[in-house]
Amino acid sequence: MIRILSTDFYKAFRTPSFWIISIVNIFCSLLLSISMFWIFNVFLENPDLEEVLAGSTQNFFQLAPGIISSCTFLIGIFASMFTVSDFNYGTIKNIASKGYRREYIYASKFITVLAFAIINLLLSFITSFITAQIMINNKIPDFFKFNNDFFAEISKYSLQLLAYVSVAILLAMLIRSLGASLAVFLAFVFLEGSATQLINKLIHDLFKSDFSITPYTIGGAFSVSAQTTQGIIVLVIYIVLTTAVGIYTFKMRDIN
Amino acid sequence: METVLKTNNVTKKFSKKTAVSAVNMNIKKGDIYGFIGRNGAGKTTLIKMLVGLSSPTSGTIELFENKNLNKERHRIGTVIEAPAFIPHLSAKQNMIIQWKLLGSKDKSIIEETLKLVGLDNVGKKKVKKFSLGMKQRLGIAMTLMGKPDFLILDEPTNGLDPEGIIEIRHMLKKLNQEKGITILISSHILSELSKLATRYGIINEGVLIEEFTEKELVKRCQSSLIVKVDNVSRACEILKNDLATDKFSVLNENTVEIFDFVNNPGDVTKALSKNDISVDSISTKSVDLEDYFMKVIGGSKND
Numbered sequence: 068m069i070r071i072l073s074t075d076f077y078k079a080f081r082t083p084s085f086w087i088i089s090i091v092n093i094f095c096s097l098l099l100s101i102s103m104f105w106i107f108n109v110f111l112e113n114p115d116l117e118e119v120l121a122g123s124t125q126n127f128f129q130l131a132p133g134i135i136s137s138c139t140f141l142i143g144i145f146a147s148m149f150t151v152s153d154f155n156y157g158t159i160k161n162i163a164s165k166g167y168r169r170e171y172i173y174a175s176k177f178i179t180v181l182a183f184a185i186i187n188l189l190l191s192f193i194t195s196f197i198t199a200q201i202m203i204n205n206k207i208p209d210f211f212k213f214n215n216d217f218f219a220e221i222s223k224y225s226l227q228l229l230a231y232v233s234v235a236i237l238l239a240m241l242i243r244s245l246g247a248s249l250a251v252f253l254a255f256v257f258l259e260g261s262a263t264q265l266i267n268k269l270i271h272d273l274f275k276s277d278f279s280i281t282p283y284t285i286g287g288a289f290s291v292s293a294q295t296t297q298g299i300i301v302l303v304i305y306i307v308l309t310t311a312v313g314i315y316t317f318k319m320r321d322i323n
Numbered sequence: 324m325e326t327v328l329k330t331n332n333v334t335k336k337f338s339k340k341t342a343v344s345a346v347n348m349n350i351k352k353g354d355i356y357g358f359i360g361r362n363g364a365g366k367t368t369l370i371k372m373l374v375g376l377s378s379p380t381s382g383t384i385e386l387f388e389n390k391n392l393n394k395e396r397h398r399i400g401t402v403i404e405a406p407a408f409i410p411h412l413s414a415k416q417n418m419i420i421q422w423k424l425l426g427s428k429d430k431s432i433i434e435e436t437l438k439l440v441g442l443d444n445v446g447k448k449k450v451k452k453f454s455l456g457m458k459q460r461l462g463i464a465m466t467l468m469g470k471p472d473f474l475i476l477d478e479p480t481n482g483l484d485p486e487g488i489i490e491i492r493h494m495l496k497k498l499n500q501e502k503g504i505t506i507l508i509s510s511h512i513l514s515e516l517s518k519l520a521t522r523y524g525i526i527n528e529g530v531l532i533e534e535f536t537e538k539e540l541v542k543r544c545q546s547s548l549i550v551k552v553d554n555v556s557r558a559c560e561i562l563k564n565d566l567a568t569d570k571f572s573v574l575n576e577n578t579v580e581i582f583d584f585v586n587n588p589g590d591v592t593k594a595l596s597k598n599d600i601s602v603d604s605i606s607t608k609s610v611d612l613e614d615y616f617m618k619v620i621g622g623s624k625n626d
Contacts, residue, residue: 070423070425077420077423081412156407156408156410157405157407158420160374160401161424161465162424163375164374164396164401164403165425165469166392166396167393168393321371322376322377
């Protein structure tokens with residue numbers, strides 16, 4: 068397992084997509100931070116609008132999880148590209164023919180993507196922190212005072228990210244083609260919310276029920292703030308289920 | 324002698340089609356096993372099962388006399404269909420990946436293996452810029468990284484020019500003779516295979532029809548003299564009495580095939596002429612692996 072992991076790490080750091088996606092992530096975080104803190108500056112400079120600002124979140128550690136979450140789809144793209152690359156190049160044959168268990172091969176991909184995700188979360192955080200330091204600095208009192216909710220929010224987001232990554236890896240392992248797996252994953256990420264709303268509307272119209280499937284989706288797992296435990300359970304089920312299906316199908320299918 | 328590979332009734336079915344049917348293959352240590360078959364005969368399917376890329380529908384496989392295949396597969400080096408590597412990396416970087424995968428400790432083996440296949444001076448050139456021959460050599464180098472006891476090569480000379488084919492042949496022969504590596508090689512170029520293999524297996528429509536050694540092949544492919552005469556029965560008597568041979572057969576009313584005197588056809592013409600048998604023509608018929616393969620699978624060379 069360690070050998071496959073070491074190989075995957077070596078490959079990941081030498082994949083152009085690793086660097087390109089990381090740079091795009093920094094750029095996205097930078098743009099998002101600049102636009103957010105620019106609005107803060109506009110409000111601060113305009114005394115008439117200062118009241119509006121007073122009612123909004125004024126702490127970096129409360130805002131940061133929102134900025135960081137923008138890199139979800141980028142990490143998913145990397146997960147698809149990295150997982151499919153071994154099938155594209157045929158190098159999966161080199162690994163599988165050495166007698167390594169398929170579970171280990173799958174787990175190694177998962178862990179490598181996870182490491183990439185951690186690196187990118189840190190990059191995103193550092194980018195937004197530096198931007199905030201430059202643009203806000205001491206203009207808002209206690210703006211950089213550590214907020215205890217930060218870790219709780221980051222943990223929730225990380226769990227959601229993990230669920231999306233496990234979906235991306237499952238799709239890549241099932242489809243084994245970059246274009247198709249990427250298209251399906253991006254459709255899943257970007258249309259999940261709309262599809263959920265549509266289903267909720269159908270349930271409401273057909274059964275006259277207020278039941279909502281939103282808390283049972285990845286994106287909406289923490290939509291009800293009082294049901295954090297339920298959200299955690301939903302996401303864990305997603306992660307376990309997609310990984311189990313992925314490993315099972317990878318074990319059962321031939322490698323061509 | 325140690326058995327490197329043994330398959331017992333290995334079968335692979337894809338929905339309704341049986342790609343490999345009850346194959347019993349035996350490869351002994353030190354063999355260069357030429358695996359012959361038409362396109363779609365089941366060669367690659369069987370090889371994929373041997374290396375663990377596909378699982379048999381039924382039957383068992385033993386590697387190095389062990390049924391725990393995952394334990395023994397690290398002793399195998401494989402190139403299946405085409406050598407696989409990451410194109411945007413250099414030869415050395417691809418070798419490092421293989422080195423890490425095999426958990427080798429000695430890093431000098433990377434340079435040694437690249438030198439062995441003549442790729443030690445390619446520097447940082449990306450593999451995607453390599454010629455086909457260089458790619459094949461890199462593929463073989465990657466299989467040699469873990470110092471394998473058994474090489475499985477599926478069409479290793481595919482797309483190579485004659486020079487490249489000769490180069491690969493010499494390299495494989497050297498590996499077999501100097502390092503004692505057992506080799507299973509499938510190839511369409513039968514003339515090339517016949518210069519290399521010490522044992523053969525012929526597969527057709529998923530069935531392993533025959534397994535034979537190089538010596539047996541020589542016997543089966545022995546050359547003969549095709550002699551056209553005006554009196555076949557008298558010619559047969561002369562062959563028996565005057566030339567003391569019974570290694571001949573009558574092909575038709577005026578043609579005899581003689582499996583003796585292939586290198587001395589003059590002896591035959593002299594004996595027949597001396598006994599007033601008119602020899603209309605005499606020619607040498609040589610049979611090679613290709614002819615033998617076509618004969619076994621029931622086709623003609625021009626099919």
